[in-house]
Amino acid sequence: MMGERTVMQEALFYGFSLERHVPDDHLLRRIDRFVDLTDIREHLRPYYSETGRPSIDPELMIRMLLIGYCLGIRSERRLCEEVHLNLAYRWFCRLGLEGAVPDHSTFSKNRHGRFRDSDVLRRLFELTVERCLLEGLVGGEGFAVDASLIKADANRQRGVPGIGDLPTEAASHAVRDYLAVLDDAAFGAATPVEPKFISIADPASRWTSANGGPAYFAYSTNYLIDLKHAVIMDVEATTSIRQAEVTAQRRMLERTQDRFGVWPQRLAADTGYRSAENLAWLVHERGIEPHIPVFEKSSRTDGTFSRSDFTYDHKRDLYICPGGKQLMHYRRAFSTPRSGVDEHGLMRYRASVADCGSCALKARCCPTQPQRKVLRSIHEGARDMARDIALTDAYLTSRRERKKVEMLFAHLKRILKLDRLRLRGPNGAKDEFLLAATAQNLRKLAKLLPPVAPATAG
Structure with missing residues (x-):
């Protein structure tokens, strides 16, 4: 037998609890344990007047914004509608069944005013x-x-x-x-x-x-x-x-x-942070190991020696070529000290013309030049450190993580x-x-x- 048509009847009294109607595993219930906005209220207090009509509770607006960003509700107008209808949202906002939801324009006014002036969203984060x-x-x-x-x-x-x-x-x-x-x-x-x-x-x-x-x-x-x-x-x-x-x-x-x-x-x-200046800042100013790949521009494809074939002597500040000769920054002392650093932060190390002219490896080193030159960044020490780190197991772990x-x-x-x-x-x-x-x-x-x-x- 077909059942009777259901007719909604309004009751005079309801025994209803929002607390009982929000599931224990609901995302907002699990998040609510970590949302304590007491500090936020004190942070915003200097930006409200002591007199006049009471404003909309800033904690309510922040809780509504958290709902929107946690659940992917991008529109503030839609957010207000959802909070009005959804019991879990009302529970999270402490609104109850009869609480009024603020108009969507309120968010814009506070965002361009108190919230931005007080940097409250930074504090919330x-x-x-x-x-x-x-x-x-x-x-x-x-x-x-x-x-x-x-x-x-x-x-x-x-x-x-x-x-x-x-x-x-x-x-x-x-x-x-x-x-x-x-x-x-x-x-x-x-x-x-x-x-x-x-x-x-x-x-x-x-x-x-x-x-x-x-x-x-x-x-x-x-x-x-x-x-x-x-x-x-x-x-x-x-x-x-x-x-x-x-x-x-x-x-x-x-x-x-x-x-x-x-x-x-x-x-x-990644490689976007590989600049020599940034690596030097991390290593020398902050003492942080850069687990960052270093992009090499010094490798040659014409068969001649690349810069990696030259050994740098940190103590004497010079390079040793594959033939055992020295490439120096300056070969004589100047009455006025010179840094020898160009506008790009590079220094030039040169071999002597005599050494290169009599070297049996000249054809593989500098066949068209009278002497070999090697460029070195003033931040090359940090780059060397990054290169060494890239050979370790810790670097492989960092790259994965x-x-x-x-x-x-x-x-x-x-x-x-x-x-x-x-x-x-x-x-x-x-x-x-x-x-x-x-x-x-x-x-x-x-x-x-x-x-x-x-x-x-x-």
Whole structure:
């Protein structure tokens, strides 16, 4: 027999608990154990007036943003709708059944105001790193660094050759942000090369085709991770160019030491960080072993001796050629000392014309020149150290573990849906990257530290 038609009847009273309706294994319940925003409230207190109408609770907005970035909800308008309807989201936001959800425009007002002025999103991210340190998830011995391109919210078909060609109506928020970072080494001052095109919507984004496909406007998110459990120790937004990414690496290492007192013994990175200047900075200024491949430009293909065939004598500061002769920087003393370093940071070591002229190996060494010359960087010591490290088993381990940072970027784009920015300008990119890294660290904590089951009575 067919059942009766179901008719919803409103009851006068309900006995309902959000706590009982959120499963124990729900992601937000597992994350909630690590979200303590007491420090955030105190951090924001100076940015609120003591008088006037009470504002929307900043903790509520931050919890809503965490839901959005942890679960890949990219639209703030949709986020407000989801929090309004989803019981687990209401529980995480401490709203209850009757709590009002703020309008989506509130996020924009606070993002451009109190949140940005107080750098609260940076502080929120650092709280997750502190918790990872407290829980023993950070080894502190080996770090890895890398960068990934994230498309900007800019139409690739709407670009102009230079800032002078930007329309006057665009000279507001986007152009002001662009002008503010022109002297920043992570943005405008990263390179003297002018970009081919500048976006009208987001002038600070970089026109790039680094991925090998069609060019587009993008920013770079830079991660510094600990290799023990791939905890993100720091994150930095830069323009999409290698020089800026090397600058970000230095800033993140310095900030990690200053903020958390953690300094790695080794740093794993790809060839984008192989410059002699960067290797020297790591070795001589920071005492970090560079587990970074060194690109060799001195190898010859015409059959003559390469620089690797010459032996450098550190004590006497000279090279010994395959024929046993000396190549010296200077063969006489000058009344005024000379550095002998050119504008590229290179020094020239020369053999004597007499030695080369009578050498039986001249045809294999310098057949068209009267004497052999060898170039050496002022940072060659750091490069030599990187070459020696590349021959060790530890380097092979670092090269394998370095893939952890690439896996984080894959998770960022595929799971958290951050393959394209929604906010514009350097500050918008910074906010999104910080929130995404915060979400990834929280998910890491929830995965590696399951809740302890309550003991049952025997």
